[in-house]
Amino acid sequence: MEETAKISVTGTDSNIPVTETWLRKHRLIYDGATRHPFIVSIRDGSVDFSSFKRWLGQDYIFVRSFVPFVASILMKSWKESTDESDMEVILGGMASLNDEINWFKNEASKHHVSLTSVVPQNANINYCRFLESLMSSEIEYPVAITAFWAIESVYQQSFAHCLEEGNRVPQELKETCERWGNEGFGAYCDSLRGIVDLCLQKASAEVTAKAEVFFLSVVEHEVEFWNMSIGDASM
Numbered sequence: 001m002e003e004t005a006k007i008s009v010t011g012t013d014s015n016i017p018v019t020e021t022w023l024r025k026h027r028l029i030y031d032g033a034t035r036h037p038f039i040v041s042i043r044d045g046s047v048d049f050s051s052f053k054r055w056l057g058q059d060y061i062f063v064r065s066f067v068p069f070v071a072s073i074l075m076k077s078w079k080e081s082t083d084e085s086d087m088e089v090i091l092g093g094m095a096s097l098n099d100e101i102n103w104f105k106n107e108a109s110k111h112h113v114s115l116t117s118v119v120p121q122n123a124n125i126n127y128c129r130f131l132e133s134l135m136s137s138e139i140e141y142p143v144a145i146t147a148f149w150a151i152e153s154v155y156q157q158s159f160a161h162c163l164e165e166g167n168r169v170p171q172e173l174k175e176t177c178e179r180w181g182n183e184g185f186g187a188y189c190d191s192l193r194g195i196v197d198l199c200l201q202k203a204s205a206e207v208t209a210k211a212e213v214f215f216l217s218v219v220e221h222e223v224e225f226w227n228m229s230i231g232d233a234s235m
């Protein structure tokens with residue numbers, strides 16, 4: 001009882017960081033993204049390789065749209081952030097995307113996936129459109145950085161879950177899991193989370209409420225993205 005009484009609905013309780021209140025409040029939907037059947041199948045080794053290849057090709061397209069999105073966050077942090085170190089965290093994220101694009105090309109050739117002939121599927125198109133809408137100058141920095149943290153953290157938690165004790169990840173997919181599930185990427189996500197919590201501590205209730213809506217949208221888009229990867233017919 002004590003515990004629940006402390007949870008603030010608006011996220012303005014200064015004792016509990018906003019991201020913590022959201023993760024408690026939206027636990028089920030969040031776990032739906034980080035424990036999706038596609039992720040579970042990678043973890044237990046039952047993954048269908050055609051699903052993996054589909055994911056690989058689609059995610060390459062997503063990551064290419066993600067780069068200008070991160071660039072727009074960098075711009076917003078330069079204009080709107082009160083903390084100089086934000087820019088360095090975001091820049092670090094951008095730098096790793098450069099490496100990531102090369103990794104995708106290399107991985108695709110290993111699995112005989114032709115990246116130039118991948119046709120973006122609906123879930124991907126919708127997600128990329130969503131990213132583009134967040135690049136608008138109308139979107140406040142705290143809202144945009146919230147979405148950014150959520151996007152990175154769903155991948156980090158999903159792939160870190162694959163690497164947990166007792167996993168049966170196929171050899172060919174270990175590197176993929178390591179890419180987002182490694183400790184360094186975890187620390188980077190924690191830094192982003194810290195930025196979000198600090199930003200929202202200072203933000204208005206209106207901006208905080210808007211950030212929560214976008215947090216949930218990210219989680220929903222991530223679920224749709226995994227659904228698309230396993231070839232869900234409803235896509």
Ligand SMILES: Cc1ncc(CNC=O)c(N)n1
Binds near residue numbers: 059152
């Ligand atoms: C659909 C999706 N969400 C998050 C990430 C992780 N961020 C950058 O790589 C990703 N690659 N793809």
